[in-house]
Amino acid sequence: MRTKRTAAIVVVALAAILAALAGGAKAATSATPVITIWTDQNRQAAVTQVATAWANARGATVNVVVKNFGDIETNLGTVAAADAPDVVVGAHDWTGQLAANGLVEPIYLKPAEKAQFPAYTLNAFSYGLAVKKLYGVPTQIENIGLVVNTSLAKVPTTFKQLEAEALAYKHKKSGNLAIAVQQGSGGDAYHMYPFFSGLGGYIFGTNSAGNLDPSNIGVANKKFLKNASLIDKWNKEGLINAAVDSSTAQNAFLKKQAAFWITGPWNSQLLEQSGIKFKVVQMPAIVYPSVPFLGVQGFMVTKYASVHGVDALAQDLVSNYFSTPTAQLALALANGRFPANVQAGKKVTDPVLAEFGKAGVGGVPMPNIPQMNSVWSDLGAAWVNSTKGAGATPARQSFTAAARSIADKIG
């Protein structure tokens, strides 16, 4: 018995030592510095290819880690420094939150590089209370547009025309929708933005320094309130309805129960495969141009790059390499979006992407300040309350309440 036990102890100890050795062997890293990049599944191949090309030229190594896109923002705040990325892909509206948390580093582009990007894309990635700084290199842009089934309806040039055509189609058959735009009980301020901007609404104004000013809330500004009764009219005639959620809207358009659908390029593949003849345009102006929200995505350098001693390298990859037309085209197309770089944009041949690009002309980048978090639910709620069919609150009332609620929360 005694020998058995001794043998057991020896075996257990041996196993432990072997494990430790195995761990140590793996950790004996090579001398070349490693740049860790967090990206989403869609862009993994493109990021790996582009970054490896850069790494080979520079003599560095890249380690591409796949993450859920939405998790990147939150995980960056909680990750241990040793596992942290040096470069992340991100949406421009994370900029305020990440910069306010001190997790990303400013980026300085050369004048020649800056000139290749539309000003709004750089603006979208800039944030600062006193000094506004650029925190990301934009790689792709996206926005929603009005998708018209051209065999069911003519492409409208005025909002009146759109309203008339949509309502006529709705009344053709029970179960038809006028404009398929998604809300659901939680609301969707993003997809409703063309209606909002067309009536004169805006989210945050800008201060004298050109920065977004969270104390200037335009959710219930005078111009908008003057036109708000139109919302009540739309609700009454059933032009839009809050009960339509994302799947209802999609189904209705694909099953030809709606001739108009408001959606973005993430559905372009679905549209092309559906066999429906369609065209994507910007929604016609209501009182003011009905511009959509613009979303920009790009790459940022985290504060951990400097902790890992690869700051200058990571900055080089992001600002000097990801900004080039070739890299931009590869990165944007991997995700089915339009590249941010103007020169790369000229090389896009996909007509649907190009149509979505045109539908975004004059659009407004989603505010990137952290205060935006509380706007989504309140603004979405105002739309739901005023477009839920019977028993809806007059728009003037619900949007005024939303503006007050947003102001209270921001404090």
Next chain:
Amino acid sequence: MSATTAGTAAAAPVKLPRPAILPRAISAFSGTTGLMVKIVLLALLNAFAFWAMYVLVTRSHWVAVVVLLLATIGIDLVYLMPRQKTLPLKFLIPGTVFLLAFQVIPIFYTIDVAFTNYSTGHVITKSDAIAQIKLTSLQPPANGRSYTMAAAKDASGNLVLILKDDTSGKTYVGTQKGLTPIPESGVKTGALGITSAAGYTLLTGPALFALDKTLQNYIVPVGTGGAGIRPQTISTAVELEPTLRYDAKRDVFIRISDGTVFRDNGRGEYAHGADALEPGWKTGVGFKNFHRVVSDPLVQQPFVRVLIWTIVFATSTVLISFFVGLFLAIALDKRGMRGQRIYRSLIVIPWAIPGFIALLVWQGLLNDQFGVVNRLLHINIPWLFDANWAKVSCILVSAWLTVPYFFLVSMGALQSIPEELTEAGRVDGGSPWALFRRVTFPLLLIAVAPLLIASFAFNFNNFNNIYLLTGGGPPQSNSSVAGSTDILISYTYKIALASGKGNDYGLACAVSIFIFIIVAVISTIAFSRTRVLEDIS
């Protein structure tokens, strides 16, 4: 079961093998086989522990290393020691480890965070925040220039920067003393930046990468006023001037343009009045978050409203599903009933479908314009869009999900009630209703009451149900993140992720501690009441 005993079943009478399985399994594992299994498991555990220790050492978490080491040695000793002394421990250790990992540590973290200002803008440490403020306070001066850059060694081996102005094309050599022009003809550039400079050796590869920290602090002063050319990447540099100056002795930031002093305000930020610098840092704030739950009208008002609804939701879900489940169990308890098995299986279906899917399906069914419920019944009820109807929907759907549980529990409990008791009642001339009320139900409650309390506590924190069905909506038109059907836990989630300035984890943790206290108090009272029930029997 039959497969494992097939060998013996053929030889021995059919009755025997069943009770023999457990002892036989134990005896099979107590000899050399058992020892081998034990050694393999322990070796795996030790390998895992050593790997974890290695990771912890590389990150200098010394306390954790010591704790892990002692725990691993302890576990090894317990399982290798002679059986008599450590027998109880052998059974206690696995449970204790899981208890610590999944209960105690999360609770500890929650309490820890509740006393901090952990929220948007207060995530990193103070020293990181100081570095970050310094970095973001740099600004290109008017007409500031940008350069293509290469790090190089001069003839005497000192680090210098070869710089080429991006707009004028003029070339310079920069040192920490200043900028000196050099002939443009001597500097050659390629696609990746400067490729050679006459009289200097350019640094590339590992020699360059090793200088990351040095380059970050390498400033080529230009002009007056603190402006300097700073390397930004390994191949570019920018002229920047600071807008803030850090005074380490006084621990303050001073705005250079007007001398405004930003002091550490004790709440994790440098501030001058209401004007605070970003980023701030994570720091302890005492009972501030708890105080906010109690006194801040924006938090406290919805808290009371949400608390009342949470109790209504949890209570009615439990009661409705219990009585419906009990009714069904009694109805299907009759002996010799036709299709009894089919009925029972059908009733258990809601339990067999994953809750996530069931809830999303219900969301579709209850859509007031296109949902099946309204269309089939030819009614027009705003199931999800009216505050009161949405509450009804939440209760009905969660009851629908819970009924099968109480159906099964009641069925089991009913069968365990001795028939003699009801038999005796019947002989005494009791009506079926009286028999149920006086005999069956009280006996049933003894078994089921603790489960009712557990189910109450579960539904009190039934996040999935609310979040997936209504998302807390429909929204309320008052200044709070809480919607009409938000229960405390989904309200907490919204505070954590969508408060006025982003996320507020500290406040969310304080609210969840309140939730814990509420659930604990209600459960304790309820459990002490069930003891009264036990006295009946």
